[in-house]
Amino acid sequence: MKLGTVIRNDALRTDSRFLNLVSQLRRESYELYDINSKADIQPGTDLVLSIGGDGTFILAAQLVADVGLPILGVNLGRLGFLSENSLDSVVPALLSGDFTVEYRTMLNATLKGRNARRDIGLLPYAVNEVSLHRKGTAVLGINVTVDGDTLPTYWADGLLVATSSGSTAYSLSVGGPICMPDAKVLIITPIAPHNLNVRPLVVPESAKISISIQCRDDKAILTMDNQTVEIDPAWTINVSVAQFSLKRIRLAKSEFVKALTSKLFWGEDIRNTEI
DSSP: OEEEEEESOGGGGGOHHHHHHHHHHHHTTOEEEEOSSGGGOOTTOOEEEEEESHHHHHHHHHHHGGGTOOEEEEEOSSSOSSSOBOHHHHHHHHHHTOEEEEEEOOEEEEEESTTOOSOSSSOSEESSEEEEEESSSSOEEEEEEETTEEOOOEEESEEEEEESGGGGTHHHHTTOOOOOTTOOEEEEEEESOSOTTOOOEEEETTOOEEEEEEOSSSOEEEEETTEEEEEOTTSEEEEEEOSSOEEEEEETTOOHHHHHHHHSOTTOOGGGSOO
């Protein structure tokens, strides 16, 4: 079996834990090589190991998701919802085949307007969210349509559109709901809204979302996961589900609710403790 590895933090390449994993895999006749760009992807690759945290997993997705390679996230970072697996669980799972491949939604964002281009230095795809932010001090007026239906204008620092995978990322931190990873929905969440009566909105995954802004500044900020670029406020951002899915390897013992309780202490309450 041929495995590609994606590592964002170079210090991990000499980490004894990673070196031990490499030794174990090679003893079992696995072939490993590094992927640093799309050009590095070798024919016959079976899967990709993301070594680090969720940021590394997102980088791996940007590199290989559109060619259909499944990604196994190995957590040497912090929380790790996408990259959740411990080092010692990888080899036994690969040898036994005790894993499944799940399909996660990815977002596609395009720009429309005078001199707007699809390629502005960002990949057009995101795993967690596409977000729009103010650059200056003035609040934004954010106009959103969902399948042609116009929502009330959001007055806020910004707005994001998240996948169900992204519900535990940026969307969670700005008050969005938690969704099960296999929920076929998108989440529209304002960032620091200046309206007391606005709430996050959950829409079907099939929805076509269009975003335009009212802005006093000459630039706004568009972010796709960990990529950021300045855009013209006159442009329109169109967001929809990508035509391909992210293939994520899920080990047998992986449990989303258990991850919420152990990593984010969901439901932590003295009344939930056995006496």
